[in-house]
Amino acid sequence: MKRKEFLRTLGLSSAALWATYCLGSCKTDEVKPNELPADGLTLNLNNAAYSSLKNNGSFVVIQDQKIVVARTNAGVYVAVTRVCSHQQQEQIAFVASSSEFECGAHGARFSSTGQGLNDNGRNGLRTYRTEINQAGDTLKIFNS
Numbered sequence: 001m002k003r004k005e006f007l008r009t010l011g012l013s014s015a016a017l018w019a020t021y022c023l024g025s026c027k028t029d030e031v032k033p034n035e036l037p038a039d040g041l042t043l044n045l046n047n048a049a050y051s052s053l054k055n056n057g058s059f060v061v062i063q064d065q066k067i068v069v070a071r072t073n074a075g076v077y078v079a080v081t082r083v084c085s086h087q088q089q090e091q092i093a094f095v096a097s098s099s100e101f102e103c104g105a106h107g108a109r110f111s112s113t114g115q116g117l118n119d120n121g122r123n124g125l126r127t128y129r130t131e132i133n134q135a136g137d138t139l140k141i142f143n144s
């Protein structure tokens, strides 16, 4: 007896069967919760892990907080979630040539302000406010 037939013998409806099959494997358009600590995050740009952010057109992925921090070609710091709003893949990266964010999973594209630029990006991308200190070596990423 196959799994579906077995479940039917238990009296489960089609909707219940679908839910059973879907648990843990189906994707939704839900945006994952904010991964940043309540007081945000501070990056020391003198640290080798983040020093590339002193250069225009660069970006780093901070895996623990699931964020991407970029410095655009115009020298503006931008922080966005690494989790795509299309199907929640953690594949957002910065594309320096266009100053856009792009998802490697299905090609969703987002502006540097998080606005969707194509159909897969239509839900936009969560952005975080950033602030660089006067010396240019400490970048604060706010949880807002």
Ligand code: FES
Pocket: 084, 085, 086, 087, 088, 089, 091, 103, 104, 105, 106, 107, 108, 120
């Ligand atoms: S999950 Fe990013 S484009 Fe589909």
